[in-house]
Amino acid sequence: MANVSGSTYGLTTLSPIIEDNKLNLCHSMQIRWYLSQLPRDHRSPFAQLSSTYLARLVVMDDVVFVGHPACEEHLKSRYLLFETNFDGDLNTYLRRMATEAGEFVNAVWKHCVGFPGTDTVDAFITYMKTCQIETTFFFADVNDQTVESTLNALKTQAALAHFMEKHEGLPPADLQAAFGKFVERLHNAPPLPRGGDESRNIAQERRPHD
């Protein structure tokens, strides 16, 4: 199945957006306004959906006319394009979307045709699967990890670099003792925040490691 690469699932959905000419602000623009205010860091709803690597939402206004001699044609609806890459299976992910990020999901997809809400999780799953477009070819450069193991590895990498720099030249017995404490401290350290945090604005050399 082309939606899957290793342990990574690539979901693509196209949800038709409601057209209502009586509104001052059309539904597609309301989606855009909402998304423009939505945090993209550790406060993002996708950070709650902890198995998400990368995700995007795009209002697709129309297809593209590439010029003559191609035919010019247009869509009759706008579509909300949702692309997400996550570890695990689709049903679990969609269920978590409904139960753990329901407010966000309702705020976005309420502007879409046929959206049943998230109160009935099975109905939401069925809706999303109806909107799903099968991926023809999916490429995942790293496809044998989880988001958690990746963040854990990034944490280890940063902390170890700092440890080596700080303990350069110690006598062997002291180094061994310090390393033992370091391993324990690293094990008990909190995970890196999904989506990054305010430290993204702090230069690397000024970031605390341990």
Place this chain on the structure above:
Amino acid sequence: MTNINGKAYAMNAITPMKPWKTPLLKLFFLVLGAVKPLQKDLKNLSFIHFARWVCIGRNAFPRLSDEQPTEELKYDYLLFISNFNGTWNQYIDAFSAVLYKGLDAIWLWSEKYPGSRPVTAFKRYISFVQFDTDYYYNAYPHSATNDVKAAIRVQSAFTKFAQTSQSLSPADFQEAWLSFQAAVSPDLGATGIAPIGT
């Protein structure tokens, strides 16, 4: 800019294809998926987290209600979605320089595709068929694909070393530590915010 989050760039592009060409493109993707060595250049470029091509049949746009107008399209569409590191120009340049054969095999079925070389015409085409992202989330915005791969190698070596090193004598630990340090040092580059570019 909503196309960028940290070191990742979200690219979306859609191109029309005559419907009779779609099965041929799907066949190419089937081969590309089955014969892993064909993905070698894509893998070796090592700056794409995830990418996908999605063939959307002209009758396959979801219709969720009788009130929703039925699409009446002559073309099928090829949707390309990529999550890459670096700037747009670097990405397209690298595609044109390294993956031109593969790219041409994928997009030659699309209307008015000019070929990936020379790169100027290719860039004009891509910028024309690209559309912007409204919201982009990245679980590890400070880290490029190479950072992730390096961190995974470090984690693997670190776990082994931590398990075996504590029972060693200080002298043996010192020796093992130097070997460990030499092994992981190439993978300990700093991560952080991305440089500014276009």
